[in-house]
Amino acid sequence: MHQQWYVIANPVSGQGKAGNNWTDLQQKIASYLPVSDWAVTTENGHATELTKQAIAQGYRRILTVGGDGTNHEVANGILSQSVARSIDIHHALLPAGTGNDWARTHSIPTKPDDALSMIAKGHTALQDVGLINYQSHDKPASRYFVNVAGLAYDGYLVQRSMQRKPGEGGKLFYLSLVTKCLFEYYLQEAVVEANGQSYQDFFYTINFGIGKYSGGGMQLVPHAEPDKGAFAVTLAGQISRLGVLMNTYRFYNGTIGSHPKVTTFFAEEADVKATPGAPPTLLEADGEFLGETPAHFQIVPKALRIVVPE
Numbered sequence: 001m002h003q004q005w006y007v008i009a010n011p012v013s014g015q016g017k018a019g020n021n022w023t024d025l026q027q028k029i030a031s032y033l034p035v036s037d038w039a040v041t042t043e044n045g046h047a048t049e050l051t052k053q054a055i056a057q058g059y060r061r062i063l064t065v066g067g068d069g070t071n072h073e074v075a076n077g078i079l080s081q082s083v084a085r086s087i088d089i090h091h092a093l094l095p096a097g098t099g100n101d102w103a104r105t106h107s108i109p110t111k112p113d114d115a116l117s118m119i120a121k122g123h124t125a126l127q128d129v130g131l132i133n134y135q136s137h138d139k140p141a142s143r144y145f146v147n148v149a150g151l152a153y154d155g156y157l158v159q160r161s162m163q164r165k166p167g168e169g170g171k172l173f174y175l176s177l178v179t180k181c182l183f184e185y186y187l188q189e190a191v192v193e194a195n196g197q198s199y200q201d202f203f204y205t206i207n208f209g210i211g212k213y214s215g216g217g218m219q220l221v222p223h224a225e226p227d228k229g230a231f232a233v234t235l236a237g238q239i240s241r242l243g244v245l246m247n248t249y250r251f252y253n254g255t256i257g258s259h260p261k262v263t264t265f266f267a268e269e270a271d272v273k274a275t276p277g278a279p280p281t282l283l284e285a286d287g288e289f290l291g292e293t294p295a296h297f298q299i300v301p302k303a304l305r306i307v308v309p310e
């Protein structure tokens with residue numbers, strides 16, 4: 001069973017990319033890989049449970065069909081179980097999401113035939129993951145992430161995007177939401193502690209990166225390297241709304257660090273908390289809303305074995 005694949009598909013990712021053609025896609029997958037079992041997610045968090053069950057049953061190869069959220073959930077299943085070492089599990093993604101930012105970081109093709117032929121070759125690499133301890137509904141919680149985590153405006157944006165109606169989504173929807181949220185969100189004062197230094201500001205955004213891309217190709221952490229053993233950190237201080245709009249191009253061309261209000265560095269761990277009297281800062285990871293500060297970030301080096309192009 002160890003050589004056989006267990007496939008987990010999210011039927012609603014990418015506005016139904018996988019779900020609408022599931023039977024055809026199953027046939028295509030089976031023509032490239034030996035598959036023993038198929039599972040379709042029914043709700044948020046389901047992919048994490050399915051992954052843990054599959055590993056307990058003896059599977060060591062998991063193929064995820066979905067976007068960054070599904071990829072995040074499967075990675076959390078691999079990293080939070082104790083039946084097998086996480087590096088003994090092959091984690092592969094057939095991208096079917098909207099943003100597909102983790103796939104972009106690792107140059108995983110988005111065309112199904114190209115992605116499957118790459119996965120069938122079986123070349124793997126190890127990547128770092130982040131472990132976050134944070135607050136959710138006034139209780140301590142923890143979660144792993146594999147790409148980019150964001151606080152402040154980023155956290156607010158992801159929380160707002162979860163309130164979308166069925167059928168809403170896609171690049172245009174997100175672009176209009178990004179602009180709308182910019183005018184709704186009020187900057188709150190917070191403190192970031194890392195490498196023995198303390199940074200206090202009304203942060204526009206705070207990002208911890210393992211992969212470079214988030215938000216559908218934006219580079220908020222252009223200095224990120226997936227196996228460096230440290231997060232790429234970007235702190236964007238108090239910037240006016242007009243300032244943000246005028247610097248939007250920097251989110252896409254990797255020059256965010258050249259803005260005078262932006263600080264970038266690497267850190268193996270960090271703490272983020274609100275300043276006394278200020279409300280907590282909202283937190284998202286891999287595009288999934290998690291909760292709020294206080295939050296502790298810790299890098300876990302080379303903990304995930306991923307199937308990538310040679």
Ligand SMILES: Nc1ncnc2c1ncn2[C@@H]1O[C@H](COP(=O)(O)OP(=O)(O)OP(=O)(O)O)[C@@H](O)[C@H]1O
Nearest residue numbers: 013014041042044066067068069070097098099100
């Ligand atoms: N059957 C389901 N019904 C509703 N939501 C689901 C279901 N199965 C999984 N989900 C949730 O769907 C959300 C979106 O999934 P995912 O992120 O993979 O797709 P996406 O948003 O289109 O892609 P990307 O994040 O790459 O832009 C995830 O939060 C996941 O938990």
